[in-house]
Amino acid sequence: MKIFCVIPAYNEAKSILKVVAKVKPLVDELIIVDDCSKDETYALAQSTGVIALHHIINRGQGAALGTGNAYALLHDADIIVHFDADDQFDANEIKDVVKPILDGEADIVFGSRFLEKESNMPWAKKNIIMPLARAINKIFFGINLTDPQSGFRAMRKEFAQDLIIENDGMAHCNEILIKAFQSQHRVKEVPITVHYHEFGQKFSGGFKIIKDLIYKQLIK
Amino acid sequence: MIQQLIAIIIIAFFISRVFQQKKKNEIGKNEFTFWLGFWTIAGLAIVFIKTIDKAVMFMGFSGSGINFLFYIAVMMLFYLIFKMRLRIVKLEKQITDVVREVALKK
Numbered sequence A: 001m002k003i004f005c006v007i008p009a010y011n012e013a014k015s016i017l018k019v020v021a022k023v024k025p026l027v028d029e030l031i032i033v034d035d036c037s038k039d040e041t042y043a044l045a046q047s048t049g050v051i052a053l054h055h056i057i058n059r060g061q062g063a064a065l066g067t068g069n070a071y072a073l074l075h076d077a078d079i080i081v082h083f084d085a086d087d088q089f090d091a092n093e094i095k096d097v098v099k100p101i102l103d104g105e106a107d108i109v110f111g112s113r114f115l116e117k118e119s120n121m122p123w124a125k126k127n128i129i130m131p132l133a134r135a136i137n138k139i140f141f142g143i144n145l146t147d148p149q150s151g152f153r154a155m156r157k158e159f160a161q162d163l164i165i166e167n168d169g170m171a172h173c174n175e176i177l178i179k180a181f182q183s184q185h186r187v188k189e190v191p192i193t194v195h196y197h198e199f200g201q202k203f204s205g206g207f208k209i210i211k212d213l214i215y216k217q218l219i220k
Numbered sequence B: 001m002i003q004q005l006i007a008i009i010i011i012a013f014f015i016s017r018v019f020q021q022k023k024k025n026e027i028g029k030n031e032f033t034f035w036l037g038f039w040t041i042a043g044l045a046i047v048f049i050k051t052i053d054k055a056v057m058f059m060g061f062s063g064s065g066i067n068f069l070f071y072i073a074v075m076m077l078f079y080l081i082f083k084m085r086l087r088i089v090k091l092e093k094q095i096t097d098v099v100r101e102v103a104l105k106k
Helices: A016-026 A041-047 A061-074 A091-102 A123-141 A157-162 A172-182 A203-218 B002-023 B029-047 B049-058 B065-105
Strands: A003-009 A029-034 A051-054 A079-082 A108-112 A153-156 A187-191
Touching (some): A003 A061, A016 A041, A029 A041, A051 A061, A051 B065, A061 A079, A061 A157, A061 A172, A061 B065, A079 A091, A108 A172, A123 A172, A153 A157, A172 A203
Parallel strands (some): A003 A029, A003 A079, A029 A051, A108 A187
């Protein structure tokens, strides 16, 4: 099975070389989607010899993942892994996220920061933002997962073919969860570790995600 | 009476602007017709405000005719904002599609 890894990148010049070096040996193809970074991200990605795609206008992480998925599907990917460019995920865990698909147990696998493995998650995120997001997912969308916002996931090509990411911004995380649960595909969670270098998505970002999701529902 | 006169002058100014824009070809025929119709109706509403007062009372609303016109205007603005939002979302999607197409073709 051909495993493609898609990494959306925006202003990640500091970490992109490190991430590419760690991920490249573990997958068949690595796709970096530069979302019109203002720094050297795209040039650095190109210098590594991996597939580097470039957005001529900044469109958001969801849009970059959509571009990466489209490329992977055009080049016969069997499994697509989504990974972050900020060097916070552990590349060695790609095999853990992919394993349930290879074993035929799941069609889409989400990495969870709230299972057996311990992450150094900021207190407010762990105790306020994430429980709130988890409750919203459960009440409004019937999603019963421990991690409401994981960007580390793997999907079988059949799910990726059905998946049209409509939210260009950060709301794509919830959108993919919702679509996975609404589909007939099998969903599984596996433990992952996240090494936080910074806070990441703030409380205001959470509100923007909710606003984007509501808008998408309204204009459907 | 003075307020009505001021409102009519303002409306007359906007109507003249609509004609100017049409003359310079800045707006199309349909847009010209829409804005001319819009400002004409607004002008007529100001001239016949007493009649609107009576009609509003007849319909059972407690406010005056001018209040009623404001309510209608606010409702119309909300609707237009919603329509504009839809248009923006559609454009955003089209921009993403184009950006993706370019990224994949390079």
